[in-house]
Amino acid sequence: MSGGQGAGALAAAVGVADRTDRTAAPAPLGDRGRPRRRSPGRWRLGDAVVPVFAALAFLYLLVPIAYTVAFSFNDAGRTNLVWRGFTLENWANPCGAPAVCEAFVNSLQVGAIATVASTVLGTLVALALVRYRFRGRTLANLLIFLPMSTPEVVLGAALLAQFLSLRINPGFGTVVVSHIMFCISFVVVTVKARVASLDPRLEEAAADLYASSWQAFWRVTFPLLVPGILAAALLAFSLSFDDFIITNFNSGSFTTFPKFVYVSATRGIPAQANVIGSAMFGLALALVVAVQVVSAARRRRRT
Amino acid sequence: MSIVSALGHGQGGGGTSPAVAAPRRRARGGAYLLLAPGIAYLGLFFVIPVVALLVTSLYVPVPGGEVGQFAPAFEWRNYTAALATYWPQLVRSFAYAFVATVAALAIGYPMAYVIAVRARGRPFLQGLLLVLVIAPFFTSFILRTIAWKQILADESFVVSAIRAVGLLPPDGRLTATGFAVVAGLTYNFLPFMTLPIYANLERLDPRMLEAGADLYADGPTTFRRVTLPLSLPGVVSGTLLTFIPASGDFVNSVLLGNTSTTMIGQVVDSRFFKVSDYPTAAALSVVLMVAILVLVIAYVRRAGTEELL
Numbered sequence: 001m002s003g004g005q006g007a008g009a010l011a012a013a014v015g016v017a018d019r020t021d022r023t024a025a026p027a028p029l030g031d032r033g034r035p036r037r038r039s040p041g042r043w044r045l046g047d048a049v050v051p052v053f054a055a056l057a058f059l060y061l062l063v064p065i066a067y068t069v070a071f072s073f074n075d076a077g078r079t080n081l082v083w084r085g086f087t088l089e090n091w092a093n094p095c096g097a098p099a100v101c102e103a104f105v106n107s108l109q110v111g112a113i114a115t116v117a118s119t120v121l122g123t124l125v126a127l128a129l130v131r132y133r134f135r136g137r138t139l140a141n142l143l144i145f146l147p148m149s150t151p152e153v154v155l156g157a158a159l160l161a162q163f164l165s166l167r168i169n170p171g172f173g174t175v176v177v178s179h180i181m182f183c184i185s186f187v188v189v190t191v192k193a194r195v196a197s198l199d200p201r202l203e204e205a206a207a208d209l210y211a212s213s214w215q216a217f218w219r220v221t222f223p224l225l226v227p228g229i230l231a232a233a234l235l236a237f238s239l240s241f242d243d244f245i246i247t248n249f250n251s252g253s254f255t256t257f258p259k260f261v262y263v264s265a266t267r268g269i270p271a272q273a274n275v276i277g278s279a280m281f282g283l284a285l286a287l288v289v290a291v292q293v294v295s296a297a298r299r300r301r302r303t
Numbered sequence: 304m305s306i307v308s309a310l311g312h313g314q315g316g317g318g319t320s321p322a323v324a325a326p327r328r329r330a331r332g333g334a335y336l337l338l339a340p341g342i343a344y345l346g347l348f349f350v351i352p353v354v355a356l357l358v359t360s361l362y363v364p365v366p367g368g369e370v371g372q373f374a375p376a377f378e379w380r381n382y383t384a385a386l387a388t389y390w391p392q393l394v395r396s397f398a399y400a401f402v403a404t405v406a407a408l409a410i411g412y413p414m415a416y417v418i419a420v421r422a423r424g425r426p427f428l429q430g431l432l433l434v435l436v437i438a439p440f441f442t443s444f445i446l447r448t449i450a451w452k453q454i455l456a457d458e459s460f461v462v463s464a465i466r467a468v469g470l471l472p473p474d475g476r477l478t479a480t481g482f483a484v485v486a487g488l489t490y491n492f493l494p495f496m497t498l499p500i501y502a503n504l505e506r507l508d509p510r511m512l513e514a515g516a517d518l519y520a521d522g523p524t525t526f527r528r529v530t531l532p533l534s535l536p537g538v539v540s541g542t543l544l545t546f547i548p549a550s551g552d553f554v555n556s557v558l559l560g561n562t563s564t565t566m567i568g569q570v571v572d573s574r575f576f577k578v579s580d581y582p583t584a585a586a587l588s589v590v591l592m593v594a595i596l597v598l599v600i601a602y603v604r605r606a607g608t609e610e611l612l
Binding site for chain 2: 047050051053054057058060061062063064065067068071081120121122124125127128129131132134140143144146147149150151152153154155157158159160161162164165177178180181184185188238242244245248249257258261262265269273274277278280281283284285288289292296299
């Protein structure tokens with residue numbers, strides 16, 4: 001897990017950070033305005049190969065998701081391995097396997113706390129890094145970069161080594177602490193991109209209008225940062241919610257949703273786990289589509 | 304700092320514009336105030352744990368003590384012993400991660416290219432394709448890996464079909480093989496490869512491509528001489544984002560592999576939990592972290608100073 005651009009790209013892709021003011025290049029010009037100088041017919045085959053290949057790649061990406069969704073409707077009983085017939089029972093009764101629900105609620109709680117804490121801490125760091133020049137800036141940048149370039153298994157082992165030496169019992173608290181830690185860097189990178197894209201003339205204009213720097217920040221800069229901060233929070237939540245390796249090291253007997261699924265994989269996963277996975281997927285999809293639709297509408301209004 | 308700037312590459316000009324965007328009239332104290340909580344947190348829960356890991360890696364067992372009891376020491380031979388025993392797993396981890404990264408690049412680059420360049424000017428299609436790339440983030444990756452396990456299972460529909468076509472011998476299997484592990488790694492980190500390349504290509508100025516065409520370059524030449532070099536920062540980020548987590552992963556090798564596909568993350572995990580051999584687990588973690596840092600720095604240097612192709 002590590003992220004720089006991935007984080008920024010994810011943020012941009014979610015669409016919360018609207019793309020229009022980041023892309024100064026005349027992107028909308030598109031294909032139509034471009035003179036095509038290449039001889040017709042010559043690269044037709046090549047033109048088709050890339051999209052067909054990409055379509056296969058998308059298929060590869062989506063097959064296991066389709067499988068997961070399909071098996072959420074399986075009349076599975078105890079082990080959800082073979083298709084036994086269609087049922088809505090799992091969806092009607094998602095807490096039919098109580099352990100699944102408990103683990104899910106645990107994951108939501110951890111995710112909520114980790115998201116809020118890491119978003120606050122990370123946003124402050126991002127503001128400092130972009131808006132100030134100060135001694136130790138490179139060091140701070142390095143400290144933000146290192147957790148992202150360290151494999152999860154090392155982060156997990158390191159934290160556990162510390163908790164063990166302090167004789168702290170792993171559980172809910174240690175999981176939250178570890179999630180905040182690995183989310184901070186991703187928040188910093190995402191918010192930094194947004195802060196850096198702001199036009200400094202906006203704050204200067206506010207100053208020209210006799211706003212104090214405090215007023216200028218809260219009335220001008222902060223509202224412009226909100227989309228970036230929201231994107232960072234969404235990223236932090238999805239990282240926390242899906243984390244397994246670090247959680248596995250630092251959770252003791254506390255169970256999160258991914259840990260539950262992993263542990264029960266040998267015995268067979270109840271279909272309710274697929275229901276929760278599919279529901280999260282549907283929810284996220286709806287959210288992303290809604291944001292896309294809204295920002296498309298906004299783009300249309302602006303032009 | 305080249306590694307740091309590699310991450311910042313092309314995020315809305317994150318690498319270049321701060322010089323312009325940052326008004327420098329504020330007092331420096333403000334910066335430290337903003338930094339303090341976050342940096343202190345990382346100090347407490349990243350720097351100190353890594354130091355604790357280093358210290359633990361040098362511990363020795365308490366003579367006559369129970370399993371899992373260790374005393375502070377400076378036993379560097381923990382490292383040589385750990386490497387002597389587990390070098391195959393370490394080498395395998397990097398080999399698998401490397402193959403998975405190359406495969407993810409081969410699959411992810413065309414995806415990113417189609418979304419960013421071919422779908423340019425068609426916001427709906429672009430949005431839809433992007434959603435499909437991000438979609439896997441929202442279904443638990445363990446669930447998806449288990450889905451692969453079942454799709455590739457011996458008696459599954461897919462495997463029977465492959466056998467019927469003759470691509471696989473009648474008794475050949477896909478599950479519990481190195482191939483399945485690499486395929487799983489490739490699959491799980493594909494979005495991390497695709498998104499940075501997309502973010503990079505999306506900012507590609509179409510006038511650059513026109514210029515290529517104006518100079519009588521055909522499609523492939525324009526791609527090779529213009530698009531590809533300009534997208535290298537995205538490729539660098541993408542390969543790092545894929546290689547680093549893939550080399551430390553053990554979920555794929557546990558769920559999709561067998562006893563001869565064990566990766567280093569799995570060893571660290573089992574040394575910690577199954578046998579409470581903390582020094583060996585810590586020593587292997589340190590080796591993994593240092594090896595990755597060295598590789599990353601070397602790679603970014605190379606990518607930064609000369610063209611990769």
